[in-house]
Structure formats: C-alpha cells, structure tokens
Amino acid sequence: TWQWPKPVQDPHPPIILGGAGPTVLNRVVNYCDGWMPAIHMRFTEDLRGRFTPVEEFPEEAAKLQRLAEEQGKPRPQIQCSTAVLSRIPLGQLEELGVTRLMMGREDFLGNLQDEDVPSAMEKMREDLDKLIA
Secondary structure, eight states: OOOSSOOOSSSOSOOEEEEOSTTHHHHHHHHOSEEEEOEETTOOGGGBTTBEEGGGHHHHHHHHHHHHHHTTOOOOEEEEEGGGGGTSOHHHHHHHTEEEEEOOHHHHTTSSOGGGHHHHHHHHHHHHHHHHO
16 A cells, blocks of 8 residues: 555554454454454344454453463553443553553444433543543
8 A cells, every 4th residue: 555654653653453253362463563342332142253242351351461472472552442431440441451542422422322321421531530640
C-alpha cells in the first residue's frame, strides 16, 4: 500500500490485530505488537469466533500474556473499548495488560439498554476519576 507521510516510528508504527476466535491470540504473539479484542457486551453463541464475550475477556487476556511469555516475546499491548468498564473494573483491566481504552458513543448506547446508560456512565466517570487522580 502507499503511505504518505511516512511513519516516523522506528522500526514502524505498532501493529495491532483486532478480532476474536481460536487463532487470533497466536497470530498476535507471532506477528503483532498488540491485540484489539472484538468484545461484545450482549454475546450470543452465533457470534462466537467473531467476538469475545466480555465475561471471557479476562481469561483471553491472561492467555495472550502466557503465550507471549512462553515464546519469549514482549508483552503485547491490549487496546479495547471503554464499554468493558461497565463489567470489568479499571484496576483489573490494567492487571490484564490493557494499555489503551478507546471511548465512543457505541460504548454507551450501542451495547446498553436505555435504562442501563445512566448507571454505566456514572461508573465510567468514577473509574476515569480514579485513573486521572
């Protein structure tokens, strides 16, 4: 592909692989600098292989770190949507290796029922206050 301006990072910008499924973690460890999990807050089995249920994310993140350690690779970055904060405390995300949280409208409205939005936003505010304190 063509890119201009050229990246200034040396050797290159970080390569982050997004996705889910049985082979994604091995691909992250073997070829990438990090993982952006496709986490689904209202998971159903027909989504398996395309999304990671939020309840399984801690196990998957720990598995990623174990795979990297077993292969003598650096700890991969994990970047995920702030939607996970509605179910997983910020401190636990940090322990799991999450290095970046991305916030978007869908984190609040796309994954939540209307009645859940105020409490999710309040919890996120509390977690973000702890982060910047």
